Amino acid sequence: MTTSSSKKKTGGNTPPHRPLFHAFLIVLFLFLALGLAAALAIVFAPVDLTVEEDGYTLSFLFHKESALYADLAEIALLDESYTSERIKSYGGISKDFGTYVNDAYGEHFRLTFSENRHNYILLRKKDGSVTVFNQKSYDATAALYEALAEKTAAQG
Numbered sequence: 520m521t522t523s524s525s526k527k528k529t530g531g532n533t534p535p536h537r538p539l540f541h542a543f544l545i546v547l548f549l550f551l552a553l554g555l556a557a558a559l560a561i562v563f564a565p566v567d568l569t570v571e572e573d574g575y576t577l578s579f580l581f582h583k584e585s586a587l588y589a590d591l592a593e594i595a596l597l598d599e600s601y602t603s604e605r606i607k608s609y610g611g612i613s614k615d616f617g618t619y620v621n622d623a624y625g626e627h628f629r630l631t632f633s634e635n636r637h638n639y640i641l642l643r644k645k646d647g648s649v650t651v652f653n654q655k656s657y658d659a660t661a662a663l664y665e666a667l668a669e670k671t672a673a674q675g
Contacts, residue, residue, distance in 0.1 A: 588674035
């Protein structure tokens with residue numbers, strides 16, 4: 520007479536069930552996926568600069584600033600001698616942005632393309648805040664500076 524056992528037989532090669540290890544792998548994968556998504560967002564996020572008749576708007580990711588040309592105390596085209604140190608910033612493959620500091624301009628916001636290290640536009644507002652930015656190429660930055668300088672002179 521044969522009887523069937525209700526007990527499950529486990530093979531000798533079955534790994535033990537480790538729920539904490541699996542949870543760790545899931546969390547690790549999620550962090551890696553979020554990090555990759557954030558990096559791709561920064562690399563491919565557009566820099567939008569709108570030059571209007573009475574002012575400009577600069578926006579990138581979560582940073583947006585607008586000003587009237589009448590509120591600008593200084594506009595300058597800087598060359599490759601411009602340097603600054605990072606305070607709270609991101610320096611990446613395609614863009615550098617965040618809060619920087621140097622002796623000439625103090626603490627300021629910087630949004631620059633990594634492929635253009637030759638010229639930058641400086642905007643200093645009458646309230647003392649400073650923004651430094653550029654375009655992907657030397658020529659595009661120079662042309663944008665000319666447009667901003669022309670608009671600023673027309674308002675002054």
